[in-house]
Amino acid sequence: MAVSSRGSVASLTAAVSLGVAVFFTLYSLIPITRADEPGLSSAFVGTMMAFVMGVQVFTPALVRRFSLRFVLMGAFALLAAGALVTGCAANTPMLLAGAVASGSGFGTLIVAGAQGVALLVAPDRLGRSLGVYGLVTMAASSLGSPAGVQVALTFSSPAFGVSAFIAGLLAIGLSLGIPGAVGRGSAASEPYAGRSRGPRTLVSDVPWLIVALLLLSVVLLSHGLSSLPVLASAFGSAATVVFAVQGGNALGRGLGGELEARIGVRATAFGGALLLAAGGALGVLVDGMAGAIASGALIGLGVGIVQTVTLHATMRRMEAGSASVVWNLAVDGGLWVGGILWGLALSAALVVPGVLVFSALVLLAGVAAAIQLGGTGRTRSASA
Structure with missing residues (x-):
């Protein structure tokens, strides 16, 4: 049940936007700044x-116990501390310590953020609201992530670390705009909450083909970001390509919610997969900066559409907290x-065949998921 005002949704979205921008900067930062150490890059990201x-x-469970606001504030504090340690790391143990803190903070805030949208917005507006939420958070990342990379390259990694720490403090302040009681004891009232959610029921509720499409899509997104x-970088600015990917992702997140409402879930899902596969192939088959930028934009646009459609579809099938966990596990697993x-493909000069293989897999998964998405939408919307 929606329990709060547009101001609360705006506070949630703005706070999560800062966290997403910091996280995706970290995701791209080590592969770019330590390009001569791809093994270290793999260890950090892994x-x-x-x-x-x-x-x-x-x-x-933490949200139900402590409230959405409290959990988000703790998550932003962890992410900010992890980014500061990563930026100032002088050795591998410090770098990995930063990875632990950053990962723990981001994993918590990204699940709580998507769950929070479902808690704050009426079910009949959830699809478009998720699209707007994704659009704004990824738009912030499309600006913040390349800016963070550029700060590290132009000035230093510690300068980025301090900037990210300040962003984390701002996110904590924005979290105060969410009423303190939101989320506490919320499981019974979440949209689309169904029958008992034991492990076996939870697993049986997961739309596996949809999750597979999402996971494969995000693996290709990872190529676009790393x-x-x-x-x-042999042709121009690496930060420009990161901006193209993140900008396309932001547009795709918003477009996905709108297209689903207008042309249907099946066509939207397959269209996103097609754009994503085309972008992946373009980037490794066409040399030059223009090809890399176009590839990044198509990858971002396609994966953004896929992300919005699959998040809404999963929330139609499962209660919001569990759906957010499943969806985010697929995203972060990718x-x-x-x-x-x-990182390993760069070391072995196997990026080109790897991207082509995953582009083909995304296209196949798009066809299979579109079939399941059609059935899922009819089943849950009839009962919602």
């Missing part, structure tokens, strides 16, 4: 993503696998 995923399953900027995979 460690960070392991902790992102490790904390997510506990987040809905290995594609490295390849493009970032985890991709962060390790593309």
Whole structure:
């Protein structure tokens, strides 16, 4: 049940936007600034993503116990501290300590953020609201992430760390705009809450083909955020490519909610997969900065559409907290696998065949998921 005003949704969205911008800067920062150490890049991203995923399953219970506002404030504090340690790290243990703190904070805030939208918005407006939420948070990242990378490259990594710490403090302040009681004891009143949610029921409720499409799509997004900027650095600015990916992602997140309402869930899902696969192939088959920028924009646009459609579809099938966990595990699982995979692919000069394989897999998964999405939408909307 929606319990709060537009101001609360705005505070939530603004706070999460800052956190997303800091996190995606960290995700791209080490591969770009330590391009001569791809093994270290894989270790950092792999460690960070392991902790992102490790904390997510506990987040809905924390929100029910302590409230949405309290959990978000703690998550932003962890992310800010982790970014500061990462930026100032003088050795590998410090770098990995920053990855642990950053990953734990981001994993908590990203699940709580999506769950918060469902708690604050009426069910009949949830699809478009998720699209707007995704648009704003990724738009902030599309500006903040390249800016963070550029700060580190132009000045120093510690300068980025201090800037990210300040952003985390601002996010904590914005979280105060969410009423203190929101989320506490919320499981019974969440939209689309269904029958008992034991482990077996939870697993049976997961729309697996949709989750597979999301995971494969985010692996390609990881290429756009890590290995594609490295390849493009031979022709121009790596930060420009990161901006193209994040800008496309922001547009896709908003467009996904609108397209779903206008042309249907199946066409929207397949269209997103098609754009994503085309962008992946373009970036490795066409040389030059223009090709890299176009590739990044298409990758971002496609994955943004896929993210919005799959999040809404999962929330139609499961209660909001569990749906946010499943969706974010798929997203962050893709970032985890991709962060390790593309670092190793760069080391072995296998980025081109790897991207082509994943582009084909995304296209196949798009066809399969579109079929399941059609059935899922009719089943849950009839009962919602």
